[in-house]
Amino acid sequence: MGLTRAERFKIKSALVDLINQDFDHWDLKRQNMLLGEFKLDLLDDDYNGSTFGDAISDASDADLIELYTIVAGQEPDELTNKALETQIGNWQPGMIRLFISHSAVHKEFVGGVARELAVVGIHGFVAHDAMEVSKPFQAQIEQALATMDAFVALVHTEFNESAYCQQEIGWAKGRHVPFYAIRMGANPKALAANDQWNSRQGDRPREIADEISEWIGNQPGLGESVTEGMFTSLRKATNYESAGATARQIARLTNLSEDQWTELDEIYHENNQVHDGILPTGALRPFYQSHGRTWPPVDAKALAAEAPF
Incomplete structure (x- = not known):
């Protein structure tokens, strides 16, 4: 979920090149042993059949990175390190990455929403709570925006006056990720103003989290990830x-x-x-x-x- 298409293509291309360059070692039997470890489709000896590239086409980001480290026989190179950093960042691995845009005045309330969401396998990124003190503030926000799976705006009365909140909305709209807003006492302006959003002013964090998780569960491509996120939460x-x-x-x-x-x-x-x-x-x-x-x-x-x- 975290890698861009360009990064996935580079890693898959590097994998195929490594396999082809050392086919004496990576013969069909050994390729299938590797694919089997990741529960990917196995290859047959049909000349016109599927290739290793075909077999890894739908592999997850994490599996692609691990496959590369195995085939290369070394720690990830600069490309893979960058991809790994992009994938994980400040996010909890295995959970849906939800950026929660909000006014800093209400960070405690929004932190409560994020804690409720974690129960159902959704990592809500809340600026101030989720960031590392040793790294630049803006860089961490930009990384979260660049790698989020979905975006929610909690529109309190102070929200529309925040330049950061408006920039975050623009980023989400530009990336075309699933977008949702909840009116918490104010109507969103500018890019988020055209749609009708629910008003939940006065609701508790758990009730807000329930609405968000229900919305995410109905998003194409994210519904199944909700289940895996729950499993991650239960495991941890x-x-x-x-x-x-x-x-x-x-x-x-x-x-x-x-x-x-x-x-x-x-x-x-x-x-x-x-x-x-x-x-x-x-x-x-x-x-x-x-x-x-x-x-x-x-x-x-x-x-x-x-x-x-």
């Missing part, structure tokens, strides 16, 4: 309460793919805040049972470790 949960809140959101999903069920099984066994917590297990148990899944989940890694050779 450091207490029963946050694990329970995320588990409740996961339990609202209609269904999961088999790979997603397997990932959820792994998270359950890996994080003791999940498998030892009354709140998360109370949410996940009926979710598993309603879909005919074994409860508690099977610990596939433990079974594999116990299996005889």
